[in-house]
Amino acid sequence: MAEPETKNMTMIEAIRDAMDVTMSQNSDVLVFGEDVGYFGGVFRCTAGLQEKHGLHRCFDTPISEGGIVGIAIGMAANGLRPVAEIQFADYIYPAYDQIASEAARLRYRSNGDFTCPLTIRTPVGGGIYGGTTHSQSPEALFTHIAGLKTVIPSNPYDAKGMLIEAIEDNDPVLFLEPKRLYNGPFNGDPHAPAKSWKGHPLGEVPTGHYGIELGKARKITEGDDVTILTYGTMVWVAEATAAKVGISADILDLRSLLPLDLDAIVESVKKTGRCLIMHEATRTSGFGAELSALVTEHCFYHLEAPIERVTGWDTPYPHAQEWAYFPGQKRVANALKRIMKDV
Amino acid sequence: MAGKTKTTSKKKAAPKALKTTQDELLQFYKDMLLIRRFEEKAGQLYGMGLIAGFCHLYIGQEAVVTGIRAAMKEGDQMITGYRDHGHMLACDMEARGVMAELTGREGGYSRGKGGSMHMFSTEKKFYGGHGIVGAQVPLGAGLGFANKYLDNGAVSIAFFGDGASNQGQVYETFNMAKLWDLPVVFVIENNQYAMGTSVERSSAETELFKRGISFEIEGVQVDGMNVLAVRDAAKKAIDHARAGKGPMILEMKTYRYRGHSMSDPAKYRTRDEVNDIRSARDPIDAVKARLEKEGWADTDALKAIDKDIKAVVNDSADFAQSSPEPDPSELYTDVLLEA
Ligand SMILES: Cc1ncc(C[n+]2csc(CCOP(=O)(O)OP(=O)(O)O)c2C)c(N)n1
Ligand SMILES: [Mg+2]
Numbered sequence: 072m073a074e075p076e077t078k079n080m081t082m083i084e085a086i087r088d089a090m091d092v093t094m095s096q097n098s099d100v101l102v103f104g105e106d107v108g109y110f111g112g113v114f115r116c117t118a119g120l121q122e123k124h125g126l127h128r129c130f131d132t133p134i135s136e137g138g139i140v141g142i143a144i145g146m147a148a149n150g151l152r153p154v155a156e157i158q159f160a161d162y163i164y165p166a167y168d169q170i171a172s173e174a175a176r177l178r179y180r181s182n183g184d185f186t187c188p189l190t191i192r193t194p195v196g197g198g199i200y201g202g203t204t205h206s207q208s209p210e211a212l213f214t215h216i217a218g219l220k221t222v223i224p225s226n227p228y229d230a231k232g233m234l235i236e237a238i239e240d241n242d243p244v245l246f247l248e249p250k251r252l253y254n255g256p257f258n259g260d261p262h263a264p265a266k267s268w269k270g271h272p273l274g275e276v277p278t279g280h281y282g283i284e285l286g287k288a289r290k291i292t293e294g295d296d297v298t299i300l301t302y303g304t305m306v307w308v309a310e311a312t313a314a315k316v317g318i319s320a321d322i323l324d325l326r327s328l329l330p331l332d333l334d335a336i337v338e339s340v341k342k343t344g345r346c347l348i349m350h351e352a353t354r355t356s357g358f359g360a361e362l363s364a365l366v367t368e369h370c371f372y373h374l375e376a377p378i379e380r381v382t383g384w385d386t387p388y389p390h391a392q393e394w395a396y397f398p399g400q401k402r403v404a405n406a407l408k409r410i411m412k413d414v
Numbered sequence: 415m416a417g418k419t420k421t422t423s424k425k426k427a428a429p430k431a432l433k434t435t436q437d438e439l440l441q442f443y444k445d446m447l448l449i450r451r452f453e454e455k456a457g458q459l460y461g462m463g464l465i466a467g468f469c470h471l472y473i474g475q476e477a478v479v480t481g482i483r484a485a486m487k488e489g490d491q492m493i494t495g496y497r498d499h500g501h502m503l504a505c506d507m508e509a510r511g512v513m514a515e516l517t518g519r520e521g522g523y524s525r526g527k528g529g530s531m532h533m534f535s536t537e538k539k540f541y542g543g544h545g546i547v548g549a550q551v552p553l554g555a556g557l558g559f560a561n562k563y564l565d566n567g568a569v570s571i572a573f574f575g576d577g578a579s580n581q582g583q584v585y586e587t588f589n590m591a592k593l594w595d596l597p598v599v600f601v602i603e604n605n606q607y608a609m610g611t612s613v614e615r616s617s618a619e620t621e622l623f624k625r626g627i628s629f630e631i632e633g634v635q636v637d638g639m640n641v642l643a644v645r646d647a648a649k650k651a652i653d654h655a656r657a658g659k660g661p662m663i664l665e666m667k668t669y670r671y672r673g674h675s676m677s678d679p680a681k682y683r684t685r686d687e688v689n690d691i692r693s694a695r696d697p698i699d700a701v702k703a704r705l706e707k708e709g710w711a712d713t714d715a716l717k718a719i720d721k722d723i724k725a726v727v728n729d730s731a732d733f734a735q736s737s738p739e740p741d742p743s744e745l746y747t748d749v750l751l752e753a
Contacts, residue, residue: 109682133580134578200467390530
């Protein structure tokens with residue numbers, strides 16, 4: 072078989088391509104949301120899809136998040152594969168009821184008669200000066216719901232493959248898009264010149280159809296000193312900091328939080344004996360708490376240092392002092408030093 | 415009852431000049447010009463990189479908040495969404511404190527932590543400043559509920575956009591507000607667009623003053639570019655609410671000249687559309703023309719007003735740059751009541 076053709080893409084282009092490819096192959100796939108059709112999405116993720124696939128397959132909705140998701144669930148239960156966009160994850164709360172009580176429970180409540188092959192795409196995370204209502208990372212509110220998959224890619228290659236997989240999944244998937252990574256990897260330093268995905272190996276994206284199994288982590292770097300468990304924007308903060316501090320880190324980009332690649336986590340922590348967990352979301356009851364519990368349960372006798380968490384502070388996301396809030400390289404480096412102190 | 419809902423702007427092709435006085439009209443001119451110059455300055459500071467993130471300008475819509483404010487009494491309250499700078503200035507909040515919030519400084523109304531969309535002043539009866547579209551509407555009704563319960567005679571005014579009027583919680587609120595005859599006035603600022611989506615592409619019923627029909631809430635459509643028409647409509651609605659007759663809906667037909675936020679490719683409308691409205695219906699030009707026609711202000715007097723306003727705005731911009739950033743420890747304050 073010939074190597075698949077690849078093209079350099081931003082995360083935006085890769086996400087758009089995933090929808091384009093699935094829409095081309097399956098007429099049941101529909102894409103909609105606020106400013107999604109005519110305007111092409113505030114982050115341009117759906118630009119051109121309405122022109123190409125028609126108004127009946129890529130369209131605008133009113134500002135009605137509860138209605139958008141609820142109607143999408145009905146469509147999904149009746150044979151379609153809706154891909155609904157919630158413009159920012161911060162706006163998803165009016166739809167939380169529909170996600171938690173309907174989308175995630177349809178299969179269980181109907182003995183498997185009804186399913187909900189729904190994908191909800193939504194941008195998450197900070198680093199764009201969005202303040203309280205445009206920067207949140209609410210993933211833990213969703214990983215707490217049985218019956219729902221929650222995934223979060225960190226690069227164009229994964230974004231496309233995982234979105235295709237999500238759209239073709241027979242259960243509801245919440246697809247979180249770290250908005251700070253849309254146009255390039257971000258290492259946590261706001262003063263460094265912005266990087267694009269050009270030239271990055273994970274910016275090289277196959278042009279056709281491919282899927283990436285949900286529930287599998289990606290190894291970003293191979294190392295022996297410490298395991299770093301992270302996802303989203305923090306993947307690139309982890310990579311940059313470990314390199315700077317000169318630590319040999321096994322960095323796992325979890326990619327999918329539920330289902331979770333526990334095997335990869337356990338294997339890595341047993342190898343390194345040390346574990347750092349990183350996410351942008353607030354600390355208390357964050358997904359890091361779950362990861363920490365799992366590592367303790369499965370790797371307790373292999374641990375050589377306490378597990379560390381580097382997270383957002385337990386406060387709302389501020390407008391001013393964004394970089395004092397954002398868990399950047401300094402906090403990561405300090406945590407790594409603490410973990411390694413009695414080596 | 416459809417008959418209860420009426421339109422004022424449609425009947426008259428050429429509305430005759432509404433009653434006013436020299437003092438009143440001069441005040442409206444000043445109030446609207448302050449908003450416009452403030453917003454222009456905010457736009458400049460944004461362009462210079464001194465304001466980051468989101469910043470939604472009110473330019474073009476000045477007559478709405480100015481006319482409503484003129485009909486409010488001491489103790490009445492305002493609440494709105496994120497396009498809120500004009501509302502704060504109309505509530506007599508300090509230009510300095512608003513501008514410094516935009517630049518994320520300690521001297522801002524939320525000590526820099528809230529930003530453009532999130533400011534408040536209990537003293538000036540301004541209840542925010544809300545970034546989540548539509549969320550302020552039930553809050554506005556709740557303010558009204560408390561006013562009624564406390565029997566303090568105050569009326570609350572809840573502002574929201576044409577786009578926000580499609581949020582489900584707005585209709586839950588309409589029902590409760592009428593069911594309990596709350597002293598609240600709903601002001602829909604219909605500037606014809608929600609970001610890049612026009613009312614036609616998002617709304618089955620595009621005449622938004624009719625949105626209360628099934629809740630028995632009277633709605634009125636108003637020329638939101640005419641500050642005197644706004645004043646009159648607001649007075650009726652506020653009196654109605656204060657008299658214990660419950661809410662009314664005022665649909666203000668207005669227009670925003672600038673982009674939705676600061677990064678807006680503006681592909682959803684033509685330059686001509688904006689320019690036409692600007693030259694034919696500008697609310698400030700209209701007041702200026704009337705002032706001149708009545709002989710209430712000559713060019714020199716208007717120039718002097720402009721100069722005073724520019725001084726206030728420039729001072730606010732200076733303050734917004736010299737006020738320091740909040741200390742990082744501020745991130746932890748006001749999350750809950752400190753122990
Ligand atoms: C719940 C929610 N959904 C979506 C958004 C994103 N958003 C911000 S403003 C806006 C358009 C609102 O338009 P409109 O209500 O007409 O007010 P305008 O901007 O015209 O003043 C949208 C979709 C949001 N902030 N909150
Ligand atoms: Mg609007």
